[in-house]
Amino acid sequence: MRNMGKKKKRKLVMWCTCKVIGCLLFSVGSVFWGCSVPKYYSVSGTFQKQTAQGMAVFKDYAFLFNNTGICRIYDLNRQCMVNYFDVASKSVNNHANCVSFGVEYFVGNKDFPALYISECKKPWRCFVEDVSLQGAKLMQIFQFKRDNKEEIVHNWVVDKERNFIYAIARKPSANGSDYVHSICCFQLPSIHEKNVIFTERDIKDEFQVLFPNLLQGACIRNGFLYMPTGMHAVSGNNKSGKREIMVIDLKQKLIKQKICLTNITVNEPEDVDFYRRKLLLYCGQTGGLYCIDL
Numbered sequence: 001m002r003n004m005g006k007k008k009k010r011k012l013v014m015w016c017t018c019k020v021i022g023c024l025l026f027s028v029g030s031v032f033w034g035c036s037v038p039k040y041y042s043v044s045g046t047f048q049k050q051t052a053q054g055m056a057v058f059k060d061y062a063f064l065f066n067n068t069g070i071c072r073i074y075d076l077n078r079q080c081m082v083n084y085f086d087v088a089s090k091s092v093n094n095h096a097n098c099v100s101f102g103v104e105y106f107v108g109n110k111d112f113p114a115l116y117i118s119e120c121k122k123p124w125r126c127f128v129e130d131v132s133l134q135g136a137k138l139m140q141i142f143q144f145k146r147d148n149k150e151e152i153v154h155n156w157v158v159d160k161e162r163n164f165i166y167a168i169a170r171k172p173s174a175n176g177s178d179y180v181h182s183i184c185c186f187q188l189p190s191i192h193e194k195n196v197i198f199t200e201r202d203i204k205d206e207f208q209v210l211f212p213n214l215l216q217g218a219c220i221r222n223g224f225l226y227m228p229t230g231m232h233a234v235s236g237n238n239k240s241g242k243r244e245i246m247v248i249d250l251k252q253k254l255i256k257q258k259i260c261l262t263n264i265t266v267n268e269p270e271d272v273d274f275y276r277r278k279l280l281l282y283c284g285q286t287g288g289l290y291c292i293d294l
Helices: 006-034
Strands: 052-059 062-066 068-075 080-086 099-101 114-116 126-133 136-146 156-157 164-174 181-186 196-197 205-211 219-221 224-229 244-249 254-260 268-277 278-283 289-292
Touching: 052 114, 052 278, 062 268, 062 278, 099 156, 114 156, 156 219, 205 244, 205 254, 219 268, 224 268
Parallel strands: 052 099, 052 268, 136 196
Antiparallel strands: 052 062, 062 068, 068 080, 099 114, 114 126, 126 136, 156 164, 164 181, 181 205, 219 224, 224 244, 244 254, 268 278, 278 289
């Protein structure tokens, strides 16, 4: 360094210092998380005094939903909020618990395919809306009836790769600790059909898995169902509050993996979807969007 100018020396020292600090931070983060530090987007969960609920991602946009059907659009590339509006199905009864994009586009909309919103309260419907960056229109409604009675459906989830839609419900089990999670598969109706009422005759496949955690949202990719579960830390450490992502193999019909979220966030995990091959987790309370390494 003897023949180096003062400015170059200062730059080299600053560069070395930053590299050392960066390595230390990465090491600390790796120990804390048990893996590499996940990508984080600062987004509040609570909005307009309504709790965070469903989320769906398309290209660089995350459609973030709050209870009653409030939709915020977040640009994941520019890391900023683009717009917010009430969807057409907004009501005090629309919990918007789970949200997923389909495969077909409504006439005149080349930007986003149909969006499927889970009511999650009686009568447990699925609202199919035509969405843009400016607003949404209600185009279709699904419902599931078994023996002419409204079947409880907490989550309606689209399997885009196989053109199916899954209806997921959480019910008490006989043993009193775990809950039975019924997973029922239907052919995804065309968006050009009128309102659809599924019956037992329409069922393509059906199975159950058991776990005690509180059911949140869901998404499907490559034959696997990803379901965030649990509650925020303030709710206590009971079994239903344990924060995990259940990874369910839809072919083998079993829980393949449980991804622990305890050290990733203290907030309630609400919904998941994929962004650039990474699993993105949307959280409630003070919020946050996390990229989860699988």
